[in-house]
Amino acid sequence: MKSVGILKLLTFLFIFVFVVFLIVFLVLVPSIKELRNAKIQNAKAYNRYSYALNRQKSKENELKKLKHNNLKIIRAFDTKFKENEFLKFSKKYFKQVSLKKDKSKIYKKDFILYDFNTVSKITDPTVFYRFLTDINRYDNVVQADFPIQMEAIGDDINTTFKLKVYRLGKERSKGVKEVRR
Numbered sequence: 330m331k332s333v334g335i336l337k338l339l340t341f342l343f344i345f346v347f348v349v350f351l352i353v354f355l356v357l358v359p360s361i362k363e364l365r366n367a368k369i370q371n372a373k374a375y376n377r378y379s380y381a382l383n384r385q386k387s388k389e390n391e392l393k394k395l396k397h398n399n400l401k402i403i404r405a406f407d408t409k410f411k412e413n414e415f416l417k418f419s420k421k422y423f424k425q426v427s428l429k430k431d432k433s434k435i436y437k438k439d440f441i442l443y444d445f446n447t448v449s450k451i452t453d454p455t456v457f458y459r460f461l462t463d464i465n466r467y468d469n470v471v472q473a474d475f476p477i478q479m480e481a482i483g484d485d486i487n488t489t490f491k492l493k494v495y496r497l498g499k500e501r502s503k504g505v506k507e508v509r510r
Contacts, residue, residue, distance in 0.1 A: 405470045407497050418467060422460040424452070424485065454479065457488060470495040 396403065419426040457479075464471050474491040481487075 402470070405468060408468045409496070415467075415469075415471075419460070422456050422463075423488075452485060454486065 416426055457477075461473055464473065472493040472495070474493055477488060477490040479486050479488050
């Protein structure tokens with residue numbers, strides 16, 4: 330009777346161990362595989378996130394440097410063009426200057442373009458080239474457009490050319506104010 334009890338006990342123990350191993354292999358092993366796959370996916374996602382974050386920081390730094398380096402140009406797009414001030418600037422180079430506004434229009438949705446027809450008198454053509462060089466330092470974005478007509482009348486040279494002045498539209502002007510801060 331004792332041997333039958335021990336045999337029953339061993340049988341139940343063997344069945345118990347078998348059921349425990351069966352549960353471990355059916356439930357825990359797949360869960361461990363899922364956990365391992367989830368860790369791999371998490372590591373991949375973290376690497377992509379880190380890469381994107383580093384790239385964003387480098388682009389932000391690059392943008393800050395560009396804004397800082399090009400602050401004068403950015404401000405020039407937002408500065409209102411004042412014809413009187415431009416005439417004063419032009420009189421440093423020309424004897425007589427007249428500026429006639431042809432039109433203004435929206436240029437590429439973000440800018441306002443002002444066209445001016447300019448007639449002026451100079452004594453030496455090199456003065457005109459100094460004017461073109463110094464116009465790059467002017468407070469606005471000004472472009473002298475070709476054709477430039479030069480006609481000698483006595484000791485003076487009459488020059489006629491078109492000027493284009495670019496300015497930011499109202500919506501884009503808000504971004505420039507943020508740069509100034």
